[in-house]
Amino acid sequence: MRSPDMQKERWNDAAGGFHPVSAPDYLPEAQLREVQLRRLKAIVTRAWTHVPLFRERLDQLGISPDDIRSLADIAKLPFTVKTDLRDTYPFGLFASPMRDVVRLHASSGTTGKPIVVAYTEEDLDVWTEVMTRTFAACGLHRGDILQNSFGYGLFTGGLGTHYGAEALGAAVIPVSGGNTERQIMLLRDFGVTAICATPSFFVHLVDRAAEMGVDLKELPLRVGVFGAEPWTDGMRERLEAETGIKAFDIYGLSEITGPGVASECSEHHGLHVFEDHFYPEIIDPVSGQPLPDGEEGELVLTTLSKQAMPMIRYRTRDITAIITEPCSCGRTLRRIRRISRRSDDMFIIRGVNVFPSQVEAALMQVEGTLPHYQIILTRTHGLDQMTVEVEVTPEVFSDKVRAMEDLRGRIAHAIERILGIRVGLRLVGPHTIPRSEGKAKRVIDKRTD
């Protein structure tokens, strides 16, 4: 028999997806449910013992950790919401004393206090493990050179992906976000084979590379691992066609661990949830009632192994559905549909619920438009107006006024067909829409009451 080290080497030399750390991806279902139930009981007990807010809530409901006898019993537990983290700022939801905490992260949030998350050494090991499994699922292996353009710092994206990729055996370039031209230089000079970024930053990078005369198709770049904001399949097709990479969607949030909660595999059909550590449920966002697998609703996650800060039934605000059909990749982990909407991103205009992703989907339907766009909401004489600004690209630009007016009409029509409301459409010059080096800000709401 081979020594474990030799075996590791061999796995690493094989194609992606078969790193030994990925073994839990392939657990038989019964065994997976057993692991989940055992961990759920333990984590509920831990939160009940160490987190006063959680204990009070269970007491109010007249339940105790002993009432969790099956996975279905999770529905008896109260939800945790983002404001719980704000209300207990900074450390109120910690279940570990500070001497066991080895890392703190915080998300800025758009209003008020940040939310703070904590990790024990064991939590960091789990985080690294799920990120290694993520990269293996994206087809990365030892020998890959990974440019990590996720921001390093308080944001979990940079460091989470960093340690996962190192554990896989990839060479990590911790470039962080921003400084696009330098990033393109590194991509080319270092022979980078994989990149991690927000999809909007990568689109920006692709545009800038074209302007600099760098053809990404000519480079060894093979894989793009994108997350931290919703994007569409249409955008994936365009990115893949223009750069010759395979683009993977990954999912995570700081409250749960950061990146590494779920990842696409080679099938690109939904994201496998690493559900031996993060238990997924779908609920009706209005009633809070659990929905059966396959139905669309809000994703709720429970951390099954997190020591420093267990999250029980955390409401993510992300809209998706659980796919139960077995995946051809062989993983037994259930999948969630690509998240293209957040209930937080939704805005209401003239009584119609609109998600920015619907606008993006419309833009994708119109040949050749790249998705640098922004939605501006205004109110004139009490009437809401929605204007979409779209940057003109070389692919769609014509010297003929008629052709440009026609393009404008086609885009406006595509959006109106999807939303069912009239929108204004402005073609704007290149680089006029602010580029985010993190998450793109798609909606500017200038309506005042």
Added chain:
Amino acid sequence: MKIPQLSVFLENRPGSMLEPLQSLAAADLNLAGLSLADTEQFGIMRILLADWQRARDVLTRDGWVVNVSEMVAVDVDDHPGGLARTLEVIAAAGVNIEYMYAFYLRRGGKVVLLFRFEDPDAAVAALSAAGIAMLPEQDLY
């Protein structure tokens, strides 16, 4: 017989034409001809110059959206009916004119007009057959 023309997308706001022209000036590129199409929202600046490849690269590098299209330069007699005769030939050939503008260069009683045809090849054939002179790129600058 076809003349490359650069078009630049501009927003309809004060100063929008200035910036690309500053880029060209900084690269020591001189315009030979210019025409501006504008709508309520945006404009299209069309320019002619000898070193159009370098101009295209400079503008692209500076982040402008640039398009290259083929123009036909027609020598038109500078007297009443000069343009009409050319247009008769084009109309008879059934070729659409997308737009046109004059190139202010008087050459022995002739004026050069720049045409953007839907089908430049058909237009060139029709004009040649009618004996109407067109200018090659090297004679324009």
